[in-house]
Amino acid sequence: MDLKEIQNLIKFVANTGVAEVKLETGDVKITIRTTLEGTTETTYVQQMPAQNVLHQAAPVQQIAPAAAAPVAAAPAADENSKYITIKSPIIGTFYRKPSPDKPMFVEVGSSIAKGDVLCVIEAMKLFNEIESEVSGKIVKILVDDSSPVEFDQPLFLVDPS
Known part of the structure; x- marks a missing residue:
């Protein structure tokens, strides 16, 4: 599983509102957790051939809440109401x-x-x-x-x- 696939999976999980997703394929294990504050935490574990385990935490991504829409969008919303x-x-x-x-x-x-x-x-x-x-x-x-x-x-x- 390459980095682009993992990033797409993180974005998908964050947009669905699911609290936690665990994915295991072959020697790769991924756990993605979202919190009420809208942050996403990812744990990536890959089994190495010598049974060494590599723990790599992806950076926590902030997902902007919907309430933080720009003020400039308010007149457009009134126009479309x-x-x-x-x-x-x-x-x-x-x-x-x-x-x-x-x-x-x-x-x-x-x-x-x-x-x-x-x-x-x-x-x-x-x-x-x-x-x-x-x-x-x-x-x-x-x-x-x-x-x-x-x-x-x-x-x-x-x-x-």
Whole structure:
């Protein structure tokens, strides 16, 4: 297991909110613990051929709490408060069109009705159509095509008027 894979695993665990994860593969053992303060502690143990054990603690990473958002973002939040946010119902990869040779489901300025397909999210090789729960006009698309999305991540802003 290389350093990049370990760093990705630490980021993934920190974002999921899981308290502790232990991973053992062959001669590598990794334990990742997160605390209530939002810090992550990682212990990496690798068995050497001569049965020597190397303990290596990765640096503790501070994860900024959501309440520490910049003050400059407050006016933008007020501006967007009149819009309805459509969020991702699942974790996966966000696609704006049904296949590479087809047109986009929606564009900024598109009028949508309740039940219209807005995008597709691929999760575990299954393509899930995400339908609108509101009628209105697409004001902003918040995610780039072919990007990974998290559960409850904002995808679209819709003007319901």
